[in-house]
Amino acid sequence: MTTSPKSGPFSGLFEQYTRGDLSRRRFIGAATALGMSVSMARFCADAAAQSATPGATPAGTPVATPAASMLKPSAGTENQTRGEGGELRILQWQAPSSMNAQTATGDKDGLASLFVSEPLL
Numbered sequence: 001m002t003t004s005p006k007s008g009p010f011s012g013l014f015e016q017y018t019r020g021d022l023s024r025r026r027f028i029g030a031a032t033a034l035g036m037s038v039s040m041a042r043f044c045a046d047a048a049a050q051s052a053t054p055g056a057t058p059a060g061t062p063v064a065t066p067a068a069s070m071l072k073p074s075a076g077t078e079n080q081t082r083g084e085g086g087e088l089r090i091l092q093w094q095a096p097s098s099m100n101a102q103t104a105t106g107d108k109d110g111l112a113s114l115f116v117s118e119p120l121l
Contacts, residue, residue, distance in 0.1 A: 009034055018048045039118075090115075 010031065017027040024045050031041035096112035097105070104110040 010036070014044060014048065017045065 013022070013027065013030050013034070016022045017024075022030070027045055028038065028041040031044065032038055036044075090112065092108055092111065094108045096109045098109050099113050099116060101110060101113040101117050104113055
């Protein structure tokens with residue numbers, strides 16, 4: 001028994017992305033508007049890029065990059081390289097008691113664990 005591909009809003013969206021008619025950002029935005037989680041939309045975008053020919057990714061539309069002066073704060077960053085050193089400070093109403101998402105007891109722990117779990121997804 002064979003199954004035929006189903007047509008639906010996400011199928012059309014995924015097809016547009018693999019053809020290169022949509023940028024990755026627009027694809028993820030449209031997929032989340034359809035009710036998909038951001039993590040799953042990113043997974044689908046990565047799967048489309050991997051299923052393309054080796055070394056190729058969907059073309060998408062070019063995204064304008066901001067000027068270098070807009071990417072770096074204007075004061076207090078002399079002789080610093082982006083991403084090097086320093087502490088990451090998270091401003092929350094209460095300090096997290098655990099950075100483990102599985103043992104999180106509330107939003108304070110869940111939000112703190114996102115910095116670890118989201119890149120892994």
